[in-house]
Amino acid sequence: MPILGLVIGISPDASLDEVTARLARTGGVRCGEAAGSRLPATLVRDDAAALDDALRALADERGVLVVDVVFHEFSDVHVAPRELAMPRDRSRRDATS
DSSP: OOEEEEEEEEOTTSOHHHHHHHHHTSTTEEEOOOBTTEEEEEEEOSSHHHHHHHHHHHHTSTTEEEEEEEEEEOTTOOOOOHHHHSOSOHHHHHHHO
8 A cells, every 4th residue: 555754834824723634535545743833744645646635636625835745655566556656767877968
């Protein structure tokens, strides 16, 4: 089961309590104690594709300024979907070949 450790930056215009409560109601998200506008959290999903989709949804959540991934655990995922396994910046890889 893939797991991400996150630091979520909350927008200065948003209510930290409201955003934290909304995120905590999202399945698979567990929020820690905020430090200023930075909220530590974990995100768990059944597979890598679902985790990627959930991460994108968190980033689009109202009141979320930025989502930093600080830890990832994929040790029990045997096969990653092709789009997750490919480099995001193909131009750098192609330039070195």
